[in-house]
Amino acid sequence: MRHLPLLGLVGLAAALAACGGSTQRAAVSAAPPAANGASLLDAAPAEKEYVVDVARSKLEVWSQDIMGGDHRITFGSWRARVKTEPVPSIAAELEMATATLHPPRGTRTLRARLLEVDKFPLSTLEATMKKTGERRGEHLVEGVTELHGVRKRLRFTGLLTQDGDTFHFVASFVISRKTFGIRYAPAEPFLKDDVRVVLDVVAVPASKPPPPPPEPAPEEDAPDDAAR
Known part of the structure; x- marks a missing residue:
C-alpha cells in the first residue's frame, strides 16, 4: 500500500478539540514504513467498489485557540x-x-506554517472496516x-448504513496534531493540541460515478496573521 487522507485521512487530517462532548479519541500508534505498490485509489475499478460523492459528503477538521475559539477547516479537493x-x-x-479556514482569515498561515503544504x-x-458487534451499524x-x-x-469507530446501492458513513474522533509534527512556534501558547475530525460520507457505486463537484470560488485575498 502507498501512503494514504484522512484523513489525513489524513488524514488525512486534523482538527483541534473544539466541541468536546462524547467524541471518541482515535487510537494512534507507530506504523511500518511505506511499502512499494499501487494504492487502491490508482487501481482499476473492481466490480463491488464504491466512490465517495464529495458533493454530498462532509470532511471537516475543527481547531481551537484560546483567543479566537473554534475554527472549522474544510478541504476543496479530496477523494476516496x-x-x-x-x-x-x-x-x-x-x-x-x-x-481552508472558516472564516478564511489565517488560511495562508494554516497552509504554509502549520500544514507546510x-x-x-x-x-x-x-484502512479496513469490520463490524464491532457492539451496536447496529457500528464499524x-x-x-x-x-x-x-x-x-x-489509526483506529476509530463509526456508523455505516445502507440505502439501496448507496452507503453512508458517519464518524467523529479526536487526535493530537503534535503527534504528526504539526506545530507553529509563534502560535503554540494559544493553540490546543487536540484536534477533531468529522466525517459524513456518502459512497455510490463506481459504475455510477457522481458528477465532479463544482469548481471552488476564487479565494479572496483575506487578511492573515502569518507575520505575528
Whole structure:
C-alpha cells in the first residue's frame, strides 16, 4: 500500500478539540514504513467498489485557540474509494493545499506554517472496516494514515448504513496534531493540541460515478496573521 487522507485521512487530517462532548479519541500508534505498490485509489475499478460523492459528503477538521475559539477547516479537493471484497477496505487522499479556514482569515498561515503544504502536499489513509458487534451499524476502521509526512496506525469507530446501492458513513474522533509534527512556534501558547475530525460520507457505486463537484470560488485575498 502507498501512503494514504484522512484523513489525513489524513488524514488525512486534523482538527483541534473544539466541541468536546462524547467524541471518541482515535487510537494512534507507530506504523511500518511505506511499502512499494499501487494504492487502491490508482487501481482499476473492481466490480463491488464504491466512490465517495464529495458533493454530498462532509470532511471537516475543527481547531481551537484560546483567543479566537473554534475554527472549522474544510478541504476543496479530496477523494476516496471503497472495496467490499475480499475485505471491506477504504483508501482516501486529501490535497492539503486546498485546506481552508472558516472564516478564511489565517488560511495562508494554516497552509504554509502549520500544514507546510509545499513539503507535504497530500494526506492519505488506507484502512479496513469490520463490524464491532457492539451496536447496529457500528464499524471499526483500522489502517495507516500519513499526515504532514508522519505515518501512524489509526483506529476509530463509526456508523455505516445502507440505502439501496448507496452507503453512508458517519464518524467523529479526536487526535493530537503534535503527534504528526504539526506545530507553529509563534502560535503554540494559544493553540490546543487536540484536534477533531468529522466525517459524513456518502459512497455510490463506481459504475455510477457522481458528477465532479463544482469548481471552488476564487479565494479572496483575506487578511492573515502569518507575520505575528
